[in-house]
Amino acid sequence: MKFFVDAQLPYQLCKLLNAKGHDAIHTDDLPSKERTHDNVIRAIVQKENRILITKDSDFENSFYLQRSPKKLLIITTGNIKNNILYALVNNHIEQIEKMFKVYDLIELDNYGIIGHE
Numbered sequence: 001m002k003f004f005v006d007a008q009l010p011y012q013l014c015k016l017l018n019a020k021g022h023d024a025i026h027t028d029d030l031p032s033k034e035r036t037h038d039n040v041i042r043a044i045v046q047k048e049n050r051i052l053i054t055k056d057s058d059f060e061n062s063f064y065l066q067r068s069p070k071k072l073l074i075i076t077t078g079n080i081k082n083n084i085l086y087a088l089v090n091n092h093i094e095q096i097e098k099m100f101k102v103y104d105l106i107e108l109d110n111y112g113i114i115g116h117e
Contacts, residue, residue, distance in 0.1 A: 001097060004045045006054035007034040009075065010082050013053070013089060020093055025050075038062075045069045051100065063105055071100060076109045 003024040005014045017024035027036050030044075038058060045052045051071040052059060063072045073096065077085065089096075092113050099106050103115035 001100065002048060002050040003073075004041065004048075004050040004052050006041065006052065006056060006059070007036070008055045009053060010085070012082065013086065016086055016089060017093075020090075023050075042068050045071075060105070070104060072105050074105065074107050076107055078110075080110070 001022050003014075003017050003022055005011070005017070005024060005026040007027040009026075011026050011028050014024040014026040014029075027034055027041070030036050030040075032040070038056075041052065042059075042062070044050065046068065050069075051073055052069040053073045053075065055075045057074075059069065059072060060074050062068050075085070077088065088108060088110070092108065095113055096106060096108070099113060099115045103117065105116040107114045107116060
């Protein structure tokens, strides 16, 4: 799968996904880094058919209102330590992969994952 990791999530998450065999990029890979505008991020994920991973509820709103991005993994864990975030993603990545075949919006919280229609 192809992912785009948003700025408020650590770059190491991108490395974890790449190590799992996915194609993941991070806002830090772009020229404007964490200052990259949301519209630029939307354009990249649309053009490259990537799943956006973010904590930013603005993207959830635009998903429902504009269907942009087309696929979204929203992280709703609140502030947690990075190693806990990595463990959550690592423990659920296979289920996330399967769920994206059915759902376009998936939520990852402290207890598991939820598919939204």
